[in-house]
Amino acid sequence: MTIAITPEKVPEARGVFTPELLDRCISCGFCLPACPTYALTGVETSSPRGRINLMRALETGVLPDDDPTISEEASFCLGCRACEPVCPAGVQYGELLEEWRDHVWNGRRRPFKVRPLLWAVDSPRRVRSMGIVRRHAGRRSESPGPVNLMLGCFERVLYPRVSRDARELAAELAAPSAQGCCGALHAHNGELARGKHLAKELGEALPGTIVATSGGCAAHLAGVLGPDRVKEFSQWLFARDGASAATPADGRPRIGLQDSCHLRNGLGVWREPRELIARVGKYVELPSAAVCCGGAGSYAIVRPKDSARVLDQHLDEIAAADLDVIAVVNAGCYRQLQQGVKRRKLRTRVVHLAELLAGEK
């Protein structure tokens, strides 16, 4: 072994990372128990602190760009940001991960499977045409209003009912179909600048407040446009209606929730969807409700085996709790849980919160 990882003199920073972000970690290790990939492996290298040490080694040139462990860990991380709320030093891990992937996944090194996804959502026109045959809520002729519903890119194709039901619950939401992707997929997959640009474009297409039915999109948009302009659907609906005392009826369905990681860990929104569910059913908190389901944006496509390992615990808990419904607040979780539930042949229905509330209205 000849690589010196204890250099006599601290080498010059390469500028891969924002120094203030990387400096903030005090290496206390409080993030370890919160990290799903650390839980899977028990190996420091696959923990947030371990990855920050890898980032530091990359920044100081101790490890080269093409180091296999660097590549593996940049991809193995779910990007769920569960490490952020437990961090006493306030490390913004999500931002560091975006900068990391922006550096190590540029050009040829980006995972092959991500490329067509990014291409598909890269232009607003392409996104519009993706949704053309599906009955989502968007109307071509409609102009933006004071509060606008974001239709999403893959969500409008895969789950068009979500936006229709959101509008049924809230007729004041305008939904012009002339809107593109929020850019989260780009930002999380090594195209940070493009991801921010797409968010700004969407902000211009939808002036005023933007309401997103996917937590991941809401968190990314809020990061670029500011949390005052961007609200996630449950957050917005709960603020609109306030706490309501729904009379609990016996025999109501048993409903669990899968938190959206970026909604919970990025925007701090977790109480609102639970309150809304409690209006229509008996809310059951699963032990891993706040833990990433393994969908994690494009993760389920890029790393299907790890994604399924992360999901297993959730499916076990859904089965053990014998849920009637598991509610989701993000398109990626929707797809992930739907596939898992189907594979296990569970009786539980996977439903977006908007669909759940509209169905009970």
Next chain:
Amino acid sequence: MAATATLAGLRGRLEEVVGGEHVRTDVGALVTFSTDATPLERGSPDAVVFPATAEEVAGVLRLANELGVPVVPRGSGTNLSAGTVPHRGGIVLVLTRMNKVKEISDAELVAVCEPGVRTLELAQAAAAKGLLFPPDPGSQSTATIGGNVAECAGGLRALKYGVTRDYVLGVQAVLATGEIIRSGGRLVKDVAGYDLRRLLCGSEGTLAVMTELTLRLVPAPESSGYGMAYFPDLADAARAVSRVLASGVLPVTLEFLDRVCIGAVEDYAQIGLDTSAGALLIFGQDGNPAVIERDLERIAQACATEGATSVRIAESPEAASEVLEARRAALPALSRLEPLTLLEDATVPRSRIAEMVDFIQEVAERHHLKIGTFGHAGDGNLHPTAVLDSADEGAVDRARAAFDEIFARAIELDGTITGEHGIGIPKLRYLERQLGAEQMALLRRIKAAFDPNGILNPGKLGS
């Protein structure tokens, strides 16, 4: 880093012991095991192994002993004295796969577990049976019980309940030469032989590798309550603490923040602290609700008598949580001031706390440093915390000079250079000043008896 010739083939031989998937030698992994929670100290290992059983641990140690390769035992790596930093290279022996709670007995008040169990998990398993495992170091959600025993971790409840060593009934351990021994067991009374389990407690991974622990539990208290008091000066708070203890009350919590910490916490958390105060004392009691009420009232009275400017007893769990928030936020608040945070744990008799904290402030000013001090007023365990700008090149040297003085002063005041973090690497050079040359020589002879070839965590305690 050990000699290259010795290391050729090391990976293969380790694989024979623990299996190929439980050995890491990729440079990236070695980077991530080159540090723990201690700033500035690092050193690259040559291999990282993850054994699953005491027999596998013995196999690794026999191999390392034969080759003369250093072995550094590690749990979750939350050490604050670089005790798990492999600065002489060699093998990092990670025990987190050995993570089973084997038994919680409410009839015998014991827990039996493997070293890689996280301390909070153990505490929760005990709580599920109405029992308490009292040691609660700040890192308990991450730290492993093996690491806590090896470092003799303290925590916030030490005044009333003691520290980790007070709860170790028995250990199974592997010697550096590969033999597996047991010391103690499930008995409260057992004086057969030297008390090796106590010797291993706080041995910082330099004598043997613990592979199973039998721990004492106590009945969980029914309830708990908290309060807080502001003082114009830390000396007033210290006198209040003495008055409390003299009044026959043994509180479960007696924590303080000095002026610098109060300011930092308020800037960060904005929870309405009185930044004009010289000290904040947070107190708490557990047990029967009637006893809690009586004791909190007595503590409040003692504080008022010693000049507290305001005293508040939390009336609800939410209010109690607010009271404790100031203490919880101390380290996060300080660490956010600057990129580099040096956290120490010099400890003095509680009657000398005010004197010590005044000295720390004087030293900080003289060396142009920002040092906030918080800690355990009940047991004199202080956490002077220096926050440094990494761009300020001289800052680390000035901080080292300041801590030299702080440790020397702690020893003069009949204190110790470390209350609960351990000697590790950075404090080894102060140890002789505290223990004297004869005792240092005895430590080395003990080390040699356990570890004749000096492979276990070399360059630290006993070296």
